[in-house]
Amino acid sequence: MILTNHKDFNLKQTFDCGQCFRWDMNESGVFVGVAGGYVIEAFQTEKEIIIDCPDEDFIIEYFDLKRDYGKIKNSINKDEIIKAAIQLGGGIRLLKQExxxxxxxxxxxxxxxxxxxxxxxxxxxxxxxxxxxxxxxxxxxxxxxxxxxxxxxxxxxxxxxxxxxxxxxxxxxxxxxxxxxxxxxxxxxxxxxxxxxxxxxxxxxxxxxxxxxxAYQKFDVFPKDVWIKRIITNLYNISEKDIDAFVEKKFSSLGGFAQQYLFYFGRC
DNA sequence: GTACAGGTTCCGT
DNA sequence: ACGGAACCTGTA
Missing domain, CATH: 1.10.340.30 (Hypothetical protein; domain 2)
Incomplete structure (x- = not known):
């Protein structure tokens, strides 16, 4: 499977934003992972992403390929901070995992x-x-x-x-x-x-x-680990107890996407 | 040696 | 109800 138009899809960012644990890059720069009962290989060049898996439908679902991430990024692009985060990690996709x-x-x-x-x-x-x-x-x-x-x-x-x-x-x-x-x-x-x-x-x-x-694609939830707490409190100058209200007000039903961009931004 | 890590539970007020 | 200590193990 070869994807040529992938402005909203970057393998490294997707595997490196903390959502999954079973993907690794081998010596040749190929990502290898196990999901859906398959061993899957994925490789990204400047122009294309090549994914090797016998089940194309699974790949479409797993990498959430039907969703318009450009539109999502526009919706949550509310300030300079999240804008910078999207600039850095705009190729993240939320995997649909088991x-x-x-x-x-x-x-x-x-x-x-x-x-x-x-x-x-x-x-x-x-x-x-x-x-x-x-x-x-x-x-x-x-x-x-x-x-x-x-x-x-x-x-x-x-x-x-x-x-x-x-x-x-x-x-x-x-x-x-x-x-x-x-x-x-x-x-x-x-x-x-x-x-x-x-x-x-x-x-x-x-x-x-x-x-x-x-796993369930509940995109309104915003997991608060120690990192994202640090990121929100430091970058937005919000106290820890106010994070929920802040996130709800700013990102509402798309908080999960914002969480991933901010997490990646804060850790890189 | 000792502190700390993508949190939760348990035990004390 | 609420806050702090304890929890396995590995690594700095």
């Missing part, structure tokens, strides 16, 4: 750093995911809730997730038993979805909001 994988990934992200988050997820997949062969190399899918629901904390010890192990198991059990139905959240509003997700141990507002935004 709810279960996104949920566990952000449970693991709690009080953690990105290299270690990636390492833990990678080890979890190697230990309990399904093997996929690609160009003579082994890759692994993200393990199912059923597979993880029967594990003990001792079983998970090798992945070194620390105190988060019990949260992963709790999530797996609640999903596998059907006590929580992740697919039902697609049809919920953000507040209702957040309430459901927070029934899982290790899921608070921040983790729930990341899942709502990165």
């Amino acid at each position: 709810p279960w994988e996104t949920l566990v990934s952000f449970i693991i992200s709690a009080n953690n750093n990105i290299p270690r988050i990636k390492k833990i997820i990678n080890t979890l997949c190697q230990s309990y995911g399904e093997k996929i062969w690609h160009k003579g190399e082994k890759y692994y899918t993200f393990p199912s809730p059923e597979k993880l629901a029967v594990l003990t904390r001792e079983d998970l010890a090798p992945i070194k997730s620390g105190f988060r192990d019990k949260y992963i198991i709790d999530a797996a059990q609640k999903i596998a038993s059907g006590r929580i139905d992740l697919s039902s959240i697609y049809n919920m509003g953000s507040d209702e979805g957040r309430h459901v997700l927070k029934q899982i141990k290790g899921v608070g507002d921040k983790v729930a909001d990341c899942v709502l935004l990165f």
Whole structure:
């Protein structure tokens, strides 16, 4: 699959704005990731983006290719700060990721750093995911809730997730038993979805909001991690308790997009 | 050695 | 209800 008109799509920005953990660049500058049960390769030149995946429909959905990001950027371009952020990270796309994988990934992200988050997820997949062969190399899918629901904390010890192990198991059990139905959240509003997700141990507002935004495309939510709090308080001179009201007033239903541009801007 | 990391839970007022 | 300490592990 080759995309030629990609002014609103940049691979590095998309994979580097903190929404995903399973994409890496190899020696040749090709991004390789596992999603939707496929090993996907993506490469960007000045003129085109080349994506290698057997399922084109999946790619269109995963990279949110039907959406007009130019229009979104215009809508949220309210001041010089967000304007600069859009200038820097205007190629970010919000990936539509698997709810279960996104949920566990952000449970693991709690009080953690990105290299270690990636390492833990990678080890979890190697230990309990399904093997996929690609160009003579082994890759692994993200393990199912059923597979993880029967594990003990001792079983998970090798992945070194620390105190988060019990949260992963709790999530797996609640999903596998059907006590929580992740697919039902697609049809919920953000507040209702957040309430459901927070029934899982290790899921608070921040983790729930990341899942709502990165898996369910609830674009009105604005996940507030320590970085975005620093960025908003410093750049906009807003106190921490006023962030919600500020974001709602400025970006309303498109807060999630603004969050990603500002996050990327603040960290680069 | 010790501080701290994309947060949440637990335990004290 | 509310605020602070504790939490696994790895790295600086």
